[in-house]
Amino acid sequence: MTEAASGSRSGRKNDPDRRDRIIDACLDVIAESGVAGASHRRIAEAAGVPLGSMTYHFSGIDELLHEAFTRFSHTISARFEERMAAASDLESARAAVVDIIREDVYGDPRELVLSHELFTLAARKPAYRALTTAWMLRSRAALERHFDRDDARLLDALIGGLSIHRALDDEERDPEEIVIGVARITSA
Amino acid sequence: MTEAASGSRSGRKNDPDRRDRIIDACLDVIAESGVAGASHRRIAEAAGVPLGSMTYHFSGIDELLHEAFTRFSHTISARFEERMAAASDLESARAAVVDIIREDVYGDPRELVLSHELFTLAARKPAYRALTTAWMLRSRAALERHFDRDDARLLDALIGGLSIHRALDDEERDPEEIVIGVARITSA
Amino acid sequence: MTEAASGSRSGRKNDPDRRDRIIDACLDVIAESGVAGASHRRIAEAAGVPLGSMTYHFSGIDELLHEAFTRFSHTISARFEERMAAASDLESARAAVVDIIREDVYGDPRELVLSHELFTLAARKPAYRALTTAWMLRSRAALERHFDRDDARLLDALIGGLSIHRALDDEERDPEEIVIGVARITSA
Amino acid sequence: MTEAASGSRSGRKNDPDRRDRIIDACLDVIAESGVAGASHRRIAEAAGVPLGSMTYHFSGIDELLHEAFTRFSHTISARFEERMAAASDLESARAAVVDIIREDVYGDPRELVLSHELFTLAARKPAYRALTTAWMLRSRAALERHFDRDDARLLDALIGGLSIHRALDDEERDPEEIVIGVARITSA
C-alpha cells in the first residue's frame, strides 16, 4: 500500500516480486475462502495489485492456481525433509515424526485447509495429482532414511490419516495417541 | 424430460420423489464436476426438473449441498457398519477391513471424489464437520466391536491415510501392502 | 396461529375473516417493507394463511394492494372527520387541527410510511389517485364545518406540508410551530 | 446500440460520460416506472449500455439509486435557490414563490413523480432522509433571505402541501388560490 521501495518516479514499473506476491496472495485467499472464493478480483486486492495484472502475469486463473499449489506443496515437502534430515538415530526419527504430526499437521489451520483444497483438486485433475504424487514421493523418501520400507509406508498412512481426522473430527483427541501410534508401528 | 407416468397433458404435479431425485442428481454433479461445478442449472438439468424447482424444494444451494452430503455420509457409514457387523471373529474382522479398503476406499472413483469434496468443506465449515464427526464416530464404534481401542484408532488412521493416498498418488501400489498393514497393526 | 374459533372438525373452512386478515397483514407488510417488499409470500406468512389463499381471495397482487390502501385511506379519513366533528366552536376546532397534526400526522411512524407509499402510487396511477382524491375531499369538507373555504384550504396545505416535513426532515422542530401556524392562518 | 463516435471496430472503451448517462437514465426510468420498475436491465437499456456495465460503475442498485436521487435533489434545490435569489424585494419574492409553485411544483409531471418516490424512500431510510433534510434546509435558507423565520416556515409548508395535493387530488384547483395563500401568509 505504501509504495515501498522503487526509487524512480512513478511508483510503477520495477516490481520484480509482483508475480511472487500474487502467488502468495492467492494462497492466502484460498486459505480464507477456498478455491471457490479465489477470484481474480479478490486475489488482486489481497496482493495490492491492479486487476489487470492478473492476466498479464498469468495466462488465466488456472495457471495461477496451479502455481500457487505448486509452491505450497514444495514448501510443505521441504519442511518435512528438513525435519527428517535433522534426525540422527531411530529415537530422534520417531520424535521427528511425532513433531511433524503435532506441530505441522495439527498446527496451522491455514495449512490444513490448503492441504484439503489441494487433495480435492488432485482427486479429479491429473495436473494437481502430479503435484501430490511428488509430495508423497518426497515424504516417503525422507522417511526411508530412517525406517524400512514397510514402516515408512505405515507411518505415511498414519500421518495422512491423522491429517484427515484433524480436519474432520470435532472430538477431543488424546495427545498421547500420536506417540503410541508411532511407537507401535515402528516397534519391530 | 422422460415424462414418467402421468397419462394426462401437462406433466405438472405428482412427483413425490422429486426432492430425492434432486439430491441424488446433486451428488452426481458433484462427483463429476466438484462442488464448484454444482450449480442450480446443472443439477436441475441432471435431475430433469425445471430450474425453478431448485429453490422451491431447497431454501438455497447451501441447504441442498448439506442434504446431499448428509445422504452421502450416511450411505458410506451404513455400508461400513454392515461390513464390520458381518464379521464374526478376529480373522474375519481383519478381512473385512481389508475388503473395505480394497473395494470401497480404493474402488469407486465417485466416492473418492465425493469424500474429498466433503473433507474440504469440513475443514472450513462447522456444519459439514458435524457430518464428518458423526461419520468418524460410527466408523470407530464399528471397529471397536472387534478390536481394542488403540487398534481401532490405528486402523481408522490407516483407512484414512490410504484413502488420501488413493486420491493423491499416481504411483502403483502393492496390493499386499494393505494386508500387511492391517496385520501389523492388529497383531498384538 | 392458535386456530381460534372454528368448532368443527378440521380447523379448515369457516374462516370468514380471512380476507380481512389478509388485507390487514398486507398493510403491516407495506408499513415494514414498503410496497416493493409486499409479496404474496410475505403477506401470506404475516396473515398466517397458506400461499394459495392469496390468489383465491384476490385476483392478483394489484387487487390486494388496492383494497389495502382503500381501507387505509378510509380509516384515516374517518378519524379525521371524527376529530373535527367533536369540535364545537372555533377555538376547539383550532385545537382539533393542532391535535391532528401532533398526534396523527406526527405520531405513528406506521401511518407516515403508509401515507407516502400511497402518495407515490397516486402520483402515477389513476386508480390510487381516486383514493387520495376522496380522502382530500373528506378532509376539506370536515374542515369547512368550522372554517371558511380559504382557511380550510390553507389548513389543508399546512397539514399536508407538515406531513411531508415529518418524513423528510431530520431537524428538530419547535412544537409551538404548529400552534402558531394554525393561529396565523385562521386569525382572520 | 447507437455506436456513437469511435471510427474503429469494437466500440469498446472511450465513454467517459457513461456513468453520468446511467444516472440520468436511472432517473428517466424511475420517472416512468417508479423505483419498483427501476431494474438494472431497464436502466441499462435506457442508457444504451450493456447490462454488465451497471455493476461495473456502481457497486449495486442501491448505490445507483442513491446517486440518482442525490443528483435530482441537488438540481431541484439549485433551481429553487436561483429563483429566490433573483428576487430583489418583498413583492418579487412573493411572485417568485408563486412561480415556483405554479411552474415547478405544478409543472413537470416528471418531477412530481420523482419527488414522491424520494419522499417515500426518505420516510423509511436514513440515507435518503439525509438528502431530503439537506433539500429542506436549502429551501428554508433561500426563503429566509426575504421572509422572516415564521413566514418562511409557513411558506415552506404551503409549498409542500400543495405539492402533495398536486399528486393526490384530481379536483380542479383555482389558480388564484396560490396567490391568495402566499399573500395571506406573508401579509404581516
Place this chain on the structure above:
DNA sequence: AATGAATGAGACTTCATTCAT
C-alpha cells in the same frame, strides 16, 4: 372451496477475460 406444488420470467450480482491505451 381451498391449497400445496410447481414453474418461467426476471431480479441482482460476480466473474474471467479482452482490449485500447
Place this chain on the structure above:
DNA sequence: AATGAATGAAGTCTCATTCAT
C-alpha cells in the same frame, strides 16, 4: 510493459401466478 474499462455468461434467488387435487 502494464492497466483501467468494459462485457457476456452464468450464478443464486424471488416472485406472481397456474393447476391438479
